[in-house]
Amino acid sequence: MTTRNTSTHGTTTHGTSTTTRSTSRTSRTRTKVSFLDALLASPTPVVMEVKRRDAHGYDLLGGRTPAAIVAAYERAGAPCISVVTGRWFGGSPALLRDVAAMTDLPLLQKDFITRKDQIRTAKELGASAVLLTAALLPESSMRTLVTEALLAGLTPFVEVTTEAELELVPHASRCVIAVNNKDIKTRERGAGDLGRSLDLLPAVRATGTPCPVSASGIDGPATAANLLDAGFGGLLVGTSLLRTGSPVAWVDAVAAARKGLALR
Numbered sequence: 001m002t003t004r005n006t007s008t009h010g011t012t013t014h015g016t017s018t019t020t021r022s023t024s025r026t027s028r029t030r031t032k033v034s035f036l037d038a039l040l041a042s043p044t045p046v047v048m049e050v051k052r053r054d055a056h057g058y059d060l061l062g063g064r065t066p067a068a069i070v071a072a073y074e075r076a077g078a079p080c081i082s083v084v085t086g087r088w089f090g091g092s093p094a095l096l097r098d099v100a101a102m103t104d105l106p107l108l109q110k111d112f113i114t115r116k117d118q119i120r121t122a123k124e125l126g127a128s129a130v131l132l133t134a135a136l137l138p139e140s141s142m143r144t145l146v147t148e149a150l151l152a153g154l155t156p157f158v159e160v161t162t163e164a165e166l167e168l169v170p171h172a173s174r175c176v177i178a179v180n181n182k183d184i185k186t187r188e189r190g191a192g193d194l195g196r197s198l199d200l201l202p203a204v205r206a207t208g209t210p211c212p213v214s215a216s217g218i219d220g221p222a223t224a225a226n227l228l229d230a231g232f233g234g235l236l237v238g239t240s241l242l243r244t245g246s247p248v249a250w251v252d253a254v255a256a257a258r259k260g261l262a263l264r
């Protein structure tokens, strides 16, 4: 079990205000904290995404380099980073390799993984977690790929859209299970349906996953605060964080909105 006080990974110790960020690139530890443990330990459990383009092809980097975005996410206390390598979103395997060279934070590879060799490649490129999309995988493939990811020391990040898909997730206690608020079959082009996350949360919890996540279409801090207050252990946010000038302010606004929700 990896320790939760991950001082070499730029995260903040859980339950205290002690920021133990180490900026020394030379002091990288060899045993990287797992994606799942980093997310569970974080007071700001937002997986922040690097994605070059949105589903409609609009540029999301706005002239910034991936390095500048990763640095802004680290400043905002990201416990983990998602890197979209899928071509629909302007990504590539090289982007994952580049981001891995920039940060010690655990990385999720977001792509359409359907074969075992893609899991080995993900690890070689520097991923700590891989996206497995239930809507695209028959039950036997899901079983094989979750097992393969666990054997490789990666966290399976399983995305679901229905209760039926949830029933087919093996080893759920070692997976992050994310409700995708958008529809991957329409290439994420529609608006997100946050009601899907709220409806499915009890069934996600019942799988035994330690970290239910809501992913996609989270349009700002108020929505994020609502989902965390509803009981999600983590969120995955791309577009909204990429469009804001300041991920730090975005995260602060989530905390402020949560306090406001608590006072009501």
Ligand SMILES: O=P(O)(O)OC[C@@H](O)[C@@H](O)c1c[nH]c2ccccc12
Pocket (backbone or CB within 6 Å): 049, 051, 084, 086, 089, 110, 111, 112, 131, 159, 180, 184, 188, 215, 216, 217, 218, 236, 237, 238, 239, 240
């Ligand atoms: O930008 P958004 O709406 O916050 O969504 C992020 C993420 O969930 C989305 O990029 C995504 C969801 N599933 C995927 C599969 C492949 C690539 C990307 C994705």
